[in-house]
Amino acid sequence: MMVRVFSGTTVGIDGKIIEVEVDIANRGFPSFTIVGLASKAVDEAKDRVRTAIVNASFQMPDSRITVNLAPADIPKQGSGFDLPIAIGILSASGAVNKDQLTNSLFIGELSLEGRLRSVPGVLSIVEKAKEKGFVRIFVPIENAYEATLITGVEIYPLRNLLDVILHLNNQAILEPQKNIKVSDLEDREYPVDFCDIRGQRQAKRALEIAAAGFHNVHLKGPPGAGKTLLSKAFPSIFPPMDREEILEVSKIYSCAGLLGKSPFVATRPFRSPHHTISRIGLVGGGTTPSPGEISLAHRGVLFLDEFPEFPHSVLEALRQPMEDGAIFISRASGSLTFPSRFILLAASNPCPCGYFGHPKKQCICSTNSILKYKKRISGPLLDRIDLHVTVPPVDEDHLVSTQPGEESKIVRDRVIEARIRQENRLKMHTKIRTNGEMGVKEIKRLCNVSEEAIQLLRKAIIQLSLSARSYFKTIKIAQTIADLDRSTTIKVAHVAEALQFRPLDE
Numbered sequence: 001m002m003v004r005v006f007s008g009t010t011v012g013i014d015g016k017i018i019e020v021e022v023d024i025a026n027r028g029f030p031s032f033t034i035v036g037l038a039s040k041a042v043d044e045a046k047d048r049v050r051t052a053i054v055n056a057s058f059q060m061p062d063s064r065i066t067v068n069l070a071p072a073d074i075p076k077q078g079s080g081f082d083l084p085i086a087i088g089i090l091s092a093s094g095a096v097n098k099d100q101l102t103n104s105l106f107i108g109e110l111s112l113e114g115r116l117r118s119v120p121g122v123l124s125i126v127e128k129a130k131e132k133g134f135v136r137i138f139v140p141i142e143n144a145y146e147a148t149l150i151t152g153v154e155i156y157p158l159r160n161l162l163d164v165i166l167h168l169n170n171q172a173i174l175e176p177q178k179n180i181k182v183s184d185l186e187d188r189e190y191p192v193d194f195c196d197i198r199g200q201r202q203a204k205r206a207l208e209i210a211a212a213g214f215h216n217v218h219l220k221g222p223p224g225a226g227k228t229l230l231s232k233a234f235p236s237i238f239p240p241m242d243r244e245e246i247l248e249v250s251k252i253y254s255c256a257g258l259l260g261k262s263p264f265v266a267t268r269p270f271r272s273p274h275h276t277i278s279r280i281g282l283v284g285g286g287t288t289p290s291p292g293e294i295s296l297a298h299r300g301v302l303f304l305d306e307f308p309e310f311p312h313s314v315l316e317a318l319r320q321p322m323e324d325g326a327i328f329i330s331r332a333s334g335s336l337t338f339p340s341r342f343i344l345l346a347a348s349n350p351c352p353c354g355y356f357g358h359p360k361k362q363c364i365c366s367t368n369s370i371l372k373y374k375k376r377i378s379g380p381l382l383d384r385i386d387l388h389v390t391v392p393p394v395d396e397d398h399l400v401s402t403q404p405g406e407e408s409k410i411v412r413d414r415v416i417e418a419r420i421r422q423e424n425r426l427k428m429h430t431k432i433r434t435n436g437e438m439g440v441k442e443i444k445r446l447c448n449v450s451e452e453a454i455q456l457l458r459k460a461i462i463q464l465s466l467s468a469r470s471y472f473k474t475i476k477i478a479q480t481i482a483d484l485d486r487s488t489t490i491k492v493a494h495v496a497e498a499l500q501f502r503p504l505d506e
Contacts, residue, residue: 002023002024003022003091003092003101004019004021004088005020005084005085005087005088006019006020006084006105006106006134007020007083007106007107008080008105008129009076009078009080010077010120010124010255012289013124013255013338013339015121015127017105017125017128017132017134018070018071018074018076020067020068020069020084020085021067021070022065022089022091022092023066023067023068024061024065024093025064025065025066027064030062030063030064031064031065032046032050034046034085035066035067035072036070036071036072037073037074037076038069038081039075039076042076042079044079045081045082045085045110048111049082049086049110052082052086052110052112052113052161053114053161055113055114056160056161057162058090060089061093067088069081078109078119078120079117080122082110083109083138083158084107087168096165096168096169100167100169100170103135104135104136104137104138105125105136105137105138106138107140110161114162115159115161116159118140118142120256121255122143122147123147123264126150129153130150130152136153137154138156138158138164139157139158140158141157141159144177145177145263145264146254146264148177148178149179149180149263149264155177157177190233190236190408192232192236193233193236193408194237194406194407194411195404195406195407195408197230197405198226198394199226199394199395199398200230203391204411206389207234207237208414209387209501210343210387211237211343211412211415212415212422212435212480213418213435213476213477213480213483214343214434214436215387215436215476215480216384216385217343217346217387217389218346218387218388219345219346219347219389220347220349220388220390221390221391221393223349223354225393227391228305230391231303231305231345233408235267235300236408237412238301239416239419240267241267241268246264247264248298248299248339249265249268249300250265252296255290255291256290256296268300268301269301269342270297270300270301271297271300272304272305273293275304275305275309275310278314282294283317283327284329284338285329285331289331292338294321294327294338294342295327295338295339297342297343298340298342299341300343301342302343302344304344304345304347305347306347307348308349308373308376312376312378315376315381316378316381318381319380319384322344322384323384325340326338326340326341327340351365351369352370356370359392359393360393382503383467384469386476387501388502388503418483418484419434421486422434422435422479422483426442426446429445435477438479440472443472443475443476447479447490448490450490450492453478453492456495456496457474457475457495464499464502466502470502474498475490477498478498481497482494
């Protein structure tokens, strides 16, 4: 007898619906076979399912059992097929009511005693299941809150195999999990506030502009100037994520198995990989492609401390994702796309010893070593960074001052207001959210530049030798400054401030 049960898997971060076809034949020697491009973890489900069914006090059929996972050309990874395979076997043998399987989808790993364990990628699978018209989704209780981010479907949390069997046989009815209200989330407490940082007015201003317009930033200065402290305070001025952004980021973390005890990611990511990270670790990939650090930083910050110390090949791999907001990974089995719309926040020293140009300490580096150090970061990569800020040593007056600086909450309110202005302007014409995401077409159509500002830009092109990319980036930064200034027009002052953040080498 053949029974069809529906489950799902993930390819990259996208969910795929899988048909689990279970056939129990009374002829032939007893056996248990799983086909359909299954990985080792899926093939090992035979032993987990057999033991879980027996320990749940049900009879395992002593027959020829064949399980087909369709479509057969999609690689099946992980242990999430344990539950649908067990339900299929019990249904085909008459122990479970088949009528309850319609419009239902099952996900979960079984322990030997029949308990359900959590699996990665549930959020993407549930999203795809809703798209395909499924009404009831059965998941492990640890994945239930995560799954309720998707509205319009009933999520049933399961503790063990017996729970779902009794529910399908109408012997003990399970209650659907209530949906999460992301609007009830409280503000996160940040370890560093802007008021804790002494001086560095220009660097704080650059970070405010970056947070408002989603621009990349490069902080350059001697050791102890406050680059790392500024970077740690940066997340405290970001606006909160809306439901759509929470869903985007949570899908990535769910597929990577990094949600942990939290059912979703409610705060903007801040990823800070060490400079010894590999290229695959940063951009993603591997034998079974998984998201890298740039995707885990989606809608948040990727902080690269000691920027020139990263391997050249790793840094050059950032160029395309910074431009496109996505990373495309091609393998023999197919191509995958991971989102990577992040703010690059880089921090570096001016030379190997760190004191080149320091007003009080002498640099001990040779000219050749300084030039070699600077060449570790290519020109095309620097050209993709919007704001270049020199972070000087903190002077004694600011350092010993007891007067508190401006709090992050005040800066964040200005950033939120600027975001609202640009979102209202952009959503009428495009699907992008921030000024930093604008392309040439959007800049020409949506940025209202005054005639005086155009004349200043014309002079800047000649005197600073701006590339075409730098020219349009300057306009994007000026637009963000205008939004912070509550101006509908990009004025000379806005362009002049934007030009201050170009690299000094220009």
